Amino acid sequence: MSPALVIVLRILAALGLMLANGVVLIYMLRKVLGHLHLRLGPVHVGPKGVFQTTMDVLKLLSKEDVWPSGVDRALFYLAPMVVFVPSLMAYAALAFSETWRITDLATGLLYTFAVLSIVPIGILMAGWASANKWSLLGGMRAAAQQIAYEVPLLLSVLPVVMIVGSLNLGDVVLAQDGMWLGFLPKWFVLPQLPAFVLFAVAGLVELNQTPFDMSEAESELVSGFATEYSAMKFGLLFLSEFSNSFVISALGVTLFFGGWLVPWVSSEAIQPIAPVVFMIKVYIGIFVMMWIRGTFPRVRIDQLMQLGWKWLIPASLGWIMVTGLVMKLWQLGPQVVG
C-alpha cells in the first residue's frame, strides 16, 4: 500500500474510534449518572436504551443548523472545527499496544498536550462568536481555567517522564513492565501517587468536567459556550468533549496504570489482546470520571483558580523536586553509602 493511503486509513481509524467512543460514552454517561442517582437513564430505544445515542446523532444530523442573528459568522462556523480537530489529533500519539498506534511519536506526550491546548481557543471562539453573554462568560471561563490548569497538568506528568526518560507513550508503558518486590505491579501510580492525584484533578479541570464544569455551568450559563449552537455544530463540540475525556483517561492509564499491561502476566502473553486491555482500563478511568461527575457539586470559579494557582502548581513543583532528589540520591547511592 502506498504510504499516503496508509496515513489516510489511520486517520479514518482514529475518526471511527472517536465517533464510536462518542456514541458509547454518551450512552454510558447517561446510564451511569442515572444509576448513581437511583434513576434508570435511557430505556426506550432498543434493549435497555442502547440505541438512544444513535438516534440522538441521527437527530443532530437532520436538525436545522440555526444561525442566530448577530453572530460573528466566520468564527461561529470555524469554532466547532477548531475544537474538534485537535481532539481528533490527540489520538495520534496514543499507544494502544506495542504495534497498535497511529504514529510512533518520540514526543508523544508533549504532542498530545500541545494539541489539547488548542481546544480552549476554539471554545473561546465559540463563546465570543455567539454574541451571547452566557456564551461569552462560558468561553472566557473555559479559556481561563484550561490555560491555568495546563501548567499543573504538564508539571504533574513530569516526574513520570523523568523516571522513564522518554516522552514516547509506548516507552512509558514498557517502563512499567515487571514487578516490584516480586508481587507489586511496577505501575507508576504506586511511587507517584501524589503526581497521579495532581494529574487527576488537573485533568478533570482541563476536560471541563463536573465539579469543574465552569464553562458549561448549566444552572448559571444555560449551556455556556455551546448555547447558541445547534445541529451538527453542537454535535462536534459535544463529541470533542467526550473524546477529550477518552484522551485524558488514556493518558492517565498510560502514565500511571501500565497502559496495556496486566499485572502478573508477561508483556508477551498479553500482546494479542493488548488493545482490548487498554480500552478496558481507559473505560474504567472514564467511569471514575463519571462517578465523580455524579457525586460532587460545582466549585466556584474563584475557588477553582485558587486551587490551581495556589495549591496545584506549588504542589506539583514540590513533587518534581522530591522525585528529582530521590532519583539523584538513588544514582549517588553507592557512593554516598560506600
Next chain:
Amino acid sequence: MWGTGLIKGLAITMRNLARGPITVKYPYEKLELPERARWAVAPKFDASGNPKCTACMACVRACPDYILDLEVHTAQDKSKHVEHFRYEVGACMMCGLCVEACPFDAIEMSHDYELAVTDPEALAYDLLTDVDAASPKRARAEKPAAEKPAAEGGGPDA
C-alpha cells in the same frame, strides 16, 4: 481529616449505584394511589346504576371556584330531572369541598389522575346528562333502613 467528605460522597453515590433504580416506569407501571387521594370529581351510582345525586345544589354552592353547574328541570310532581351536571376540571383545585357538602354521598373525589387532554374543550366534563335525580325522600327513607335495620318502622316521611 481533610478530604474525607469527598470519599464519603463517592461512597454514597456508589452505594446508590449498587442499590439499583427506584424509578417506577410510569406509563407502564403505576403506583396505587393513597385511599384519600383527591382527583377529578366523579358522580356515584347506586346498586342499580342510577345516580345518587338528588340535585340539591349543595355542591354547586360549596364550590369555591364556581366550576360545578347543575341544570335541573323540575316536573309537576316536584321530581327533578338533571339535564346537565357540568364540571370544569381544568379549573378544579381538587379541594374536595363539594364532596364534603354533599348530604347524599352522591359525588366523590375519584382516583382518575390522568387528566391531560389535547383539546381544551375536553376539560369541561358533563358528569350527568339527562337522568332523573334521586328522590331525597326515598334516599332518606332507605338510609336509616340500611344503616339501622333494627330501627322502628315509619321514618321521616311516614
